[in-house]
Amino acid sequence: MIQFSNVSKRYSNGFEALKDVSLHIAKAEMAFLTGHSGAGKSTLLKMIPLIERPSAGSVTIDERPLAQVKRRKIPALRRDIGVIFQDSKLLNDRTVFDNVALPLLVSGLHHPREAGRRVRAALDKVGLLQRENDFPVYLSGGERQRVGIARAVVNRPKVLIADEPTGNLDPALSREIMLLFEQFNQVGVTVLIASHDLELIGAMDKRIMVLSKGRLLADQGGLGGT
Amino acid sequence: MIQFSNVSKRYSNGFEALKDVSLHIAKAEMAFLTGHSGAGKSTLLKMIPLIERPSAGSVTIDERPLAQVKRRKIPALRRDIGVIFQDSKLLNDRTVFDNVALPLLVSGLHHPREAGRRVRAALDKVGLLQRENDFPVYLSGGERQRVGIARAVVNRPKVLIADEPTGNLDPALSREIMLLFEQFNQVGVTVLIASHDLELIGAMDKRIMVLSKGRLLADQGGLGGT
Amino acid sequence: MALKQVQPPSRPAAQRSRTGLKQRLRNYFALHFHVLTTTLAQLGRSLSGNLMTTMVIGIALALPATLHVFLNKVDNLGASWQESAQVSLFLKVKLPAQALGGLTTELNSWPEIGSLEYISPEQALEEFKQTSGLGDALAFLDQNPLPGVMLVSPALAFQTPAAVETLRQRLSQLPEVDLAQLDLEWLQRLHGLIRLAERAVLLLGGLLALAVLFVIGNTIRLAIQSRHDEIEVIKLIGGSDAFVRRPFLYNGMWFGLFGGLLAWLLVNVLLVNLDQPVRQLAELYGSDFSLGLVDTKTTLLLLVLGPLFGLLGAWLATGRHLRAIEPS
Amino acid sequence: MALKQVQPPSRPAAQRSRTGLKQRLRNYFALHFHVLTTTLAQLGRSLSGNLMTTMVIGIALALPATLHVFLNKVDNLGASWQESAQVSLFLKVKLPAQALGGLTTELNSWPEIGSLEYISPEQALEEFKQTSGLGDALAFLDQNPLPGVMLVSPALAFQTPAAVETLRQRLSQLPEVDLAQLDLEWLQRLHGLIRLAERAVLLLGGLLALAVLFVIGNTIRLAIQSRHDEIEVIKLIGGSDAFVRRPFLYNGMWFGLFGGLLAWLLVNVLLVNLDQPVRQLAELYGSDFSLGLVDTKTTLLLLVLGPLFGLLGAWLATGRHLRAIEPS
Ligand SMILES: Nc1ncnc2c1ncn2[C@@H]1O[C@H](COP(=O)(O)OP(=O)(O)OP(=O)(O)O)[C@@H](O)[C@H]1O
Ligand SMILES: Nc1ncnc2c1ncn2[C@@H]1O[C@H](COP(=O)(O)OP(=O)(O)OP(=O)(O)O)[C@@H](O)[C@H]1O
Numbered sequence A, B: 001m002i003q004f005s006n007v008s009k010r011y012s013n014g015f016e017a018l019k020d021v022s023l024h025i026a027k028a029e030m031a032f033l034t035g036h037s038g039a040g041k042s043t044l045l046k047m048i049p050l051i052e053r054p055s056a057g058s059v060t061i062d063e064r065p066l067a068q069v070k071r072r073k074i075p076a077l078r079r080d081i082g083v084i085f086q087d088s089k090l091l092n093d094r095t096v097f098d099n100v101a102l103p104l105l106v107s108g109l110h111h112p113r114e115a116g117r118r119v120r121a122a123l124d125k126v127g128l129l130q131r132e133n134d135f136p137v138y139l140s141g142g143e144r145q146r147v148g149i150a151r152a153v154v155n156r157p158k159v160l161i162a163d164e165p166t167g168n169l170d171p172a173l174s175r176e177i178m179l180l181f182e183q184f185n186q187v188g189v190t191v192l193i194a195s196h197d198l199e200l201i202g203a204m205d206k207r208i209m210v211l212s213k214g215r216l217l218a219d220q221g222g223l224g225g226t
Numbered sequence C, D: 001m002a003l004k005q006v007q008p009p010s011r012p013a014a015q016r017s018r019t020g021l022k023q024r025l026r027n028y029f030a031l032h033f034h035v036l037t038t039t040l041a042q043l044g045r046s047l048s049g050n051l052m053t054t055m056v057i058g059i060a061l062a063l064p065a066t067l068h069v070f071l072n073k074v075d076n077l078g079a080s081w082q083e084s085a086q087v088s089l090f091l092k093v094k095l096p097a098q099a100l101g102g103l104t105t106e107l108n109s110w111p112e113i114g115s116l117e118y119i120s121p122e123q124a125l126e127e128f129k130q131t132s133g134l135g136d137a138l139a140f141l142d143q144n145p146l147p148g149v150m151l152v153s154p155a156l157a158f159q160t161p162a163a164v165e166t167l168r169q170r171l172s173q174l175p176e177v178d179l180a181q182l183d184l185e186w187l188q189r190l191h192g193l194i195r196l197a198e199r200a201v202l203l204l205g206g207l208l209a210l211a212v213l214f215v216i217g218n219t220i221r222l223a224i225q226s227r228h229d230e231i232e233v234i235k236l237i238g239g240s241d242a243f244v245r246r247p248f249l250y251n252g253m254w255f256g257l258f259g260g261l262l263a264w265l266l267v268n269v270l271l272v273n274l275d276q277p278v279r280q281l282a283e284l285y286g287s288d289f290s291l292g293l294v295d296t297k298t299t300l301l302l303l304v305l306g307p308l309f310g311l312l313g314a315w316l317a318t319g320r321h322l323r324a325i326e327p328s
């Protein structure tokens, strides 16, 4: 489903963050990405929703080369991809409910009952149902991160991308969130997660790709540990 | 040096994030704070630089009750405390160098040679010396977090407070940063770190305090594990 | 996933199960109404700050509007200004009454001529005695040396200095007329004054219209800057440019509308304040002219142009600045 | 830590080893200079947006300044307006030359009187023949019925309608004078016009001054909003309120200064544009009056008031809004 072919990325300051990376993630697969700080994990993930574009090589989703997606069509593409960021990127002037409802609003769902049902289902999954009327500044770091996760899944995307989704969560909660991602994966969502927590991702028994200084070092299917 | 006496914190929405917490951290001690997401770790840390004030009980630093610090005197207090936040809180319109130099500017050090020397020393400690002219958006999540650490230590504070400083770092780098904190501690800085990474903090062989639902559950001196 | 696989991939998930036209239209209007009301609510929330913006827009709109109202009123005065364009015909001395009647009939048929007024030699002498201050001195005269005078006011369409001068020359050719005199200077002064006022209003109006555009554009630009993160997030989530722009456009419109309302208020305050000196001045000219309040036309103009300018300013500001914000 | 333990705890670390007064002063000025230049650089960087703000301020400052310059020039015209306050003394007929000389000497000694002009009966008749259009008719006269006329212009300080009227009454008591006449109406009209203009300038100037304050205040307020995170971080690091406020104050000052410069330019553009119609108008009144460019005093006023208003606006905006931002 997601195909990287000889992708390199040189940033405007001349730094080469990805070097000749090729990989394929199948439909409804769940995979992890790991590597040292600055290895290029976030750079790789950002290419899928077209936040960054490769300087060489190509990325295709569903056989569709992203290089050919016109500016006007980018929003539609992004609506099909749920993204969880390293920092949660919530809007501070809206309640938790409104933050999670945003993707629905953006894709044109205004029916209040239906929207409310979906938002509450998503919040329930991350254990924050009772906080729907709070503003993000009232939440702890881990709670904010979980709201970000709820927002990413509320519109039932086809692809879920998560950048360090458990960086602010305690071990027990981290495992719960990973199980949640696995549930999504089981109903057919393609899931790609970047994480440093080798213990956590090792226990998941899924494919693990290791980046180092922009190169894909190892690509182990379903083995625990590094 | 830092004394919490029966501190409770009820937020404006009625939620009680800390319940009757008492603890004492000695001068030049290094201690860890752990607990589940939403346990109250950040709330506790925020009381030291007067970002939050207790609703009951009192906090004193160096025998000085914080409740009596006047509004005008808060900046001077904060200049003596290095704070590392869960999100790195860098200024995006300044280079890494200028971000790290900010605390020096704020406390009135303008001598360019001296400031440059200190900023570069701090950046060197977190391994980002060669990135001093980049803007924060050009950095990876872990790099940003390390810049935040450099900023917190550049002014040689008497107290160092870190909220999840290694949440975005890989295990090897996390250990390095912990050793850096330990070095600071060894020259007399009082260090208090909130973290979920039990493995990491267990290996440090320092005092660990455990918060749960706003209460101080355990307080173990120099024992590994929970 | 069974549910989803039958759907085309590029349509947002939320719309997949509802594609009826009616539902879409309803969605569309619901969205606009939602944005309309939420932007208004936002405006209300940070009232004190937005009041400042609104005040500036109001002031900028009020000044040219006041001038417009003022000149409008003065234009309506037309009639009392007309006098200044009069041509005085000094008739031949001892003109027979029937020649005078013939002249009157002929002149009345000329399209250039608006109205006539005849002053007989006796009236002229009387008036001359009174106004010249030579009353006693003129008692020496044993006969009336003055001719009859016909005051000719040109029709409205013929009041430019050139047209009046042509008329004067035609009139001076008439056999009954000894001399056709015109206070052309006064007419030219009047036209000079009007030209000056028009030029000033044009410059002022232009500058202030520009100022309104700038104020609104600037406010929206800074609003965009201060909501930079929000815009980034919405774009990341898949919000289209139109979706992102919409609240700012409504915002500009609200600013313009409230600015227009405030301007209306200000214009009235200005008019009331200027009314007394204007009235005093007018009295001296023997006119009962007074400014009154804003007319309906200007009111409507303010309430239409205000939001329009707001929209335009917002459009200009969003065009450049929204595009520049991209997620990173 | 050995180094540190000898230092008092509440002094920031960076200052601990350097407490000399000279060094502190140098630090202080270095800081201000740093903020002064960095805010200017910031302004330069986002030029297009800041240009808008500057334009609005410039326009708002330019309009009252133009009016000020205009009225100033008109005030300097004083001399040519004075005529309108003339009193015409119709002297007794056949006044002996030496009585006339005595009258002239006496009147010249009155402080109320600015200047005198004598028109002999012969001159008067000649002028009357020409201006009345009765040239031929007056040929009937076998002797000159006209008296000599003395035109009296009041001194500058005695040109109010009331003072001129008092003067006229005093003059009419003189034995040599037959009649003292005054076109009081014209004088009153003039004063009415001046009152109106003054009132208009006051209102306009007040409104626009308010607009300048609002524009600058608003710009600073939105700048504060858009740098919310930055302010929060600086406060967290221990930046004092003054430290946080300083760049915004300088920012306001820069806006005011550039706005003032722009206003100066605009005023000149306006004056040049209005010069032609004004000159045409003045020519009709036989004056060679022309607007010219902005005088030095107004230039200085703009360049001082601009930054001052900028500073004031920034002060007002920062006072409320900076305090509201606290780290969380
Ligand atoms: N916009 C940019 N311009 C220049 N360099 C960049 C930019 N973004 C990232 N980089 C650099 O590219 C490298 C890879 O960054 P990336 O964010 O992909 O790392 P990462 O693997 O996600 O690291 P982390 O675990 O710390 O988040 C880093 O060295 C970073 O400094
Ligand atoms: N300003 C606030 N208003 C209301 N409730 C708040 C506020 N800040 C925090 N809380 C609540 O207080 C509780 C403790 O928050 P705190 O940030 O201290 O947790 P934490 O231990 O740091 O959690 P994490 O590991 O997720 O960062 C949370 O449930 C949070 O929702």
Ligand SMILES: [Mg+2]
Pocket: A041, A042, A043, A086, A163, B140, B141, B142
């Ligand atoms: Mg990353």
Ligand SMILES: [Mg+2]
Pocket: A140, A141, A142, B041, B042, B043, B086, B163
């Ligand atoms: Mg926390």
